[in-house]
Amino acid sequence: MTELSFKPTTVASDIEQTSRPSLSYWQDAFIRLVANKRAITSLVVIILLIIFAFIAPHVFWTIKHDVQNLDRTSEPPWINRKAMVLPDQDDWQDVHVAAAIGEHRAPTVLEVVGEPTTSRVRLKWEPVPNAYGYRIYRNIVEPSEDTPLGLSMGVNEAGTHVSFEDRLAIRQKPYWYSVVALDEDGTEFEAAKTINVRPQLAITVSEALTLTKADNVQPGDTVSLFWHPLGTDYLGRDMLARLMKGAQVSLTIGIVAPLLFMILGIIIGSVSGYFGGMVDAGLMRFTDFVIALPFLLFMILFKLLFVPSGDTENWMSNFQEWLGIEGGMLAMVVALVLLSWPGIARLVRGEVLKIREQGYVEASKLLGAPNSWLIGRHMIPNTMGVVLVSFTFAVPATIFTEAFLSFIGMGVVPPTPSWGSMCNDGIRTMEMYPHELLFPALFISITVLAFNLLGDGLRDALDARMRSRE
Amino acid sequence: MTRYVLMRLIQGVITVWFIATATFFVMHNIPGNPLQNEKAVSEQVQKKLEEKYGLDKNVVVQYGIYMWNMIRGDFGLSFKQEERPVNKIIAERFPVSAILGVLAIVIAGMGGVLWGALTALYRNRWPDVVIIILVILGISVPSFVFATVGQLGIVVANRMLGFELLPVAGWGTIWHMLVPALVLGLGTMAFLTRLMRTSMLEIVNADYIRTARSKGVPVAQIFAKHQFRNAILPVVTVLGPSIAAITTGGFVVENVFAIPGLGRTFVEAVQQSDYTVIMGTTVFYGAFLVLMVIVVDLVYALIDPRVRLQ
Numbered sequence: 001m002t003e004l005s006f007k008p009t010t011v012a013s014d015i016e017q018t019s020r021p022s023l024s025y026w027q028d029a030f031i032r033l034v035a036n037k038r039a040i041t042s043l044v045v046i047i048l049l050i051i052f053a054f055i056a057p058h059v060f061w062t063i064k065h066d067v068q069n070l071d072r073t074s075e076p077p078w079i080n081r082k083a084m085v086l087p088d089q090d091d092w093q094d095v096h097v098a099a100a101i102g103e104h105r106a107p108t109v110l111e112v113v114g115e116p117t118t119s120r121v122r123l124k125w126e127p128v129p130n131a132y133g134y135r136i137y138r139n140i141v142e143p144s145e146d147t148p149l150g151l152s153m154g155v156n157e158a159g160t161h162v163s164f165e166d167r168l169a170i171r172q173k174p175y176w177y178s179v180v181a182l183d184e185d186g187t188e189f190e191a192a193k194t195i196n197v198r199p200q201l202a203i204t205v206s207e208a209l210t211l212t213k214a215d216n217v218q219p220g221d222t223v224s225l226f227w228h229p230l231g232t233d234y235l236g237r238d239m240l241a242r243l244m245k246g247a248q249v250s251l252t253i254g255i256v257a258p259l260l261f262m263i264l265g266i267i268i269g270s271v272s273g274y275f276g277g278m279v280d281a282g283l284m285r286f287t288d289f290v291i292a293l294p295f296l297l298f299m300i301l302f303k304l305l306f307v308p309s310g311d312t313e314n315w316m317s318n319f320q321e322w323l324g325i326e327g328g329m330l331a332m333v334v335a336l337v338l339l340s341w342p343g344i345a346r347l348v349r350g351e352v353l354k355i356r357e358q359g360y361v362e363a364s365k366l367l368g369a370p371n372s373w374l375i376g377r378h379m380i381p382n383t384m385g386v387v388l389v390s391f392t393f394a395v396p397a398t399i400f401t402e403a404f405l406s407f408i409g410m411g412v413v414p415p416t417p418s419w420g421s422m423c424n425d426g427i428r429t430m431e432m433y434p435h436e437l438l439f440p441a442l443f444i445s446i447t448v449l450a451f452n453l454l455g456d457g458l459r460d461a462l463d464a465r466m467r468s469r470e
Numbered sequence: 471m472t473r474y475v476l477m478r479l480i481q482g483v484i485t486v487w488f489i490a491t492a493t494f495f496v497m498h499n500i501p502g503n504p505l506q507n508e509k510a511v512s513e514q515v516q517k518k519l520e521e522k523y524g525l526d527k528n529v530v531v532q533y534g535i536y537m538w539n540m541i542r543g544d545f546g547l548s549f550k551q552e553e554r555p556v557n558k559i560i561a562e563r564f565p566v567s568a569i570l571g572v573l574a575i576v577i578a579g580m581g582g583v584l585w586g587a588l589t590a591l592y593r594n595r596w597p598d599v600v601i602i603i604l605v606i607l608g609i610s611v612p613s614f615v616f617a618t619v620g621q622l623g624i625v626v627a628n629r630m631l632g633f634e635l636l637p638v639a640g641w642g643t644i645w646h647m648l649v650p651a652l653v654l655g656l657g658t659m660a661f662l663t664r665l666m667r668t669s670m671l672e673i674v675n676a677d678y679i680r681t682a683r684s685k686g687v688p689v690a691q692i693f694a695k696h697q698f699r700n701a702i703l704p705v706v707t708v709l710g711p712s713i714a715a716i717t718t719g720g721f722v723v724e725n726v727f728a729i730p731g732l733g734r735t736f737v738e739a740v741q742q743s744d745y746t747v748i749m750g751t752t753v754f755y756g757a758f759l760v761l762m763v764i765v766v767d768l769v770y771a772l773i774d775p776r777v778r779l780q
Contacts, residue, residue, distance in 0.1 A: 289489075292489060292759070293489055296721065297756075298496070298752070300737075301496045301500075302496065305499055403612055404612065407612070408725060409737075410737070423614060423615065427618050427726075430622065431622065445615075446610075449610035452609060
């Protein structure tokens, strides 16, 4: 064997490489979150809601939320907005005819004079023999033999006076007018004549000039009234504008309150967990007590405590004014913060206790890291995951609480709308005008759903142990 | 065991004392005067009234009297309902809320366990999908919407049938309770369904299930004996907090359906500034919740042999 028997080999260049770059905890979580379609859709919905609440009212829909219009109350969005224009002065002469001859007990003919509109309906009928007067009824359902004729609208006190003009709060829906003849004592004849009338939306010339942008309107024209995309409420206020204002209130409380009680909970929980001993025992006992307070009852009590009753001024209302917020929002946020921190404090304490025993913390300590480094570099970043997840679940819970309190009339102070108080207003008229309840309820549901789904997604992305199986 | 129960009871008493103290001081600092009325009252009458209710005394003395009376189980007289003791009001109203709550818990518990088991059984098939959608609805729609829609449902059903199938509001018979209890239990039911599903699916992969399967135990028996029974445990743990959730839900349901329960009493008392009733109701509710949490913990220890009481 000589030296020539040996040949140098070529160096293999393909040293084994890791197939992908190493990812930090947050990078990994971010990738998981983006892959979760439900969570991303929810995030988009939440961003849209925030735009809806805070940007849209200044840019897209600048109608004031507290302007009342008592002529257009409880209008659903699908209402007909084409209005007939009537002259400002539009008087009508009563019709008197000669007494009738014959046997009939009810008017043979009952007819509408002119176009029936929401500003007036004019009726005329053939006289009834031996009648000393007539009573006119209006109903919103068709009267039958055993149902009443409806609301008594008026009485004509002569058998020859055969006309009637109704001007009482007429809306765009079918009405049934009935005319009954009266005898000498004012007793009604047994027969009635009924007519079905469908009034058309109408406004006067001067109203048309103020309510629409038109500058030259003639009686007989048709104008289009201002469009309320989501209708109006029971005081004729624009629902879309109110929903936007309500979104501001609900989202502000729903996000600010959890943010503040999270911070308080993190401070108390980490102090308790990090220092342990007497501090821990004391703080945790206090936490147990606060958790035991009946939540909603104390929410209401705190609200009474912080909102000045009547005209008394206190520091709370001054502070609220200084912040530029309205309607008892501050009281609600303070009450929420005071009552909701224990949950997160317990959670953070548990996490800190766990992290304190971890090998990397020991190592860091051995290498001489100061307390501030341990807390800032290890404790806080490693608890952020659970904190973020609890925050996303705390937001819908808070929005629910706010809606719930406003619903029973213990929430934000009117006229400031919140979704909950709008639902409360809507419930009174829900059979006739379901849109007043439907829209705010829909907004609450969508918001709560979006935050819940985002929370699920975040939990799955951030913490493998808490991953839900769905 | 006895020692544990005793410890828990002592803790409970201290907690109730804390609740009572907090209630007293919050109520004491609320702006406004409970004896103020629309009617102007002469100074003498005002003084007499304050004397009668002990409002003329020092705060500390008032607190002492209040605590002493509470220990003897006396919550005082209502400010607004002439001369009626708060105890009597609670004794009258609480059973109503309790019956409604128990019924709601039963509906929620049975429904939740049943639906949850079904979803796990039909995982990713249509019953699962349908139930999950309903659960999402149940979690995200506020209870007052359910209450209103439920009431409207009764109205429409009665109208269509032409006779009164169910009463629209009020209290008295079992027929009055059905829909309010269902509405009250819906949110909790949705939550329990979800929990039951998760817990069923976790157990599918457990060792003892695999063993049973490899032994050739029939599927139905595995489901009934192993999977279902073990999956129910976590559901029992959250029943405690659920009781609290259901009592709060009672506020709305009692208001919408005009049920004379404790939740409605509280809301009315707040609206009328009836301070003694507010304090009595709050302390009573707090004590009740504390007791319930202890009971649920004990029940849990009884059914789960792994939990040891210390």
